Amino acid sequence: EDKVVQSPLSLVVHEGDTVTLNCSYEVTNFRSLLWYKQEKKAPTFLFMLTSSGIEKKSGRLSSILDKKELFSILNITATQTGDSAIYLCAGITTSGTYKYIFGTGTRLKVLA
């Protein structure tokens, strides 16, 4: 069965800290991995990773994929209170139909 596991489940840090969020996946016919940020209801897209070892970067956020070890990390440097959210990763499988398999998310809280 396809599954995506994220760790830690929750995290509390102070502004300015650096955090690393983990995502491991077992997805048949894996196509790519995506990271989303969910603050209220709708997840917003952060990164899409398809190739191993190529870092994607956007401001203070960066992410990388390791297709050999089947995991990805999301780094956030110099955290701000506005980074408080649930961070979701999803593996895309093309077994049968194109489908997202979501992890349970990491709930990040950044304290001022």
Added chain:
Amino acid sequence: SAVISQKPSRDICQRGTSLTIQCQVDSQVTMMFWYRQQPGQSLTLIATANQGSEATYESGFVIDKFPISRPNLTFSTLTVSNMSPEDSSIYLCSVPRAGDTQYFGPGTRLTVL
């Protein structure tokens, strides 16, 4: 990015009733997805709505409980039928965009008493 709207944004319903959630996209799309996110849980795909054909339901979800309509390429509805408190969730529609990305609507927060 796509502009997606959902109605209602939230509702509180009595058990045994039904609620229809609407999803409107600002451009034509072949596929629309409906997800459920129960409290403290991740997103689970309910079904894929294709225009001109029956929706494709994931394991554990059935048409009688979650009927879906897809009358055109910009609109879809999901009905949550005969609701129970276990149906209390956030319901999200999404559409595929560039590459493998999906854009999500603002969601509907449903509480069933």
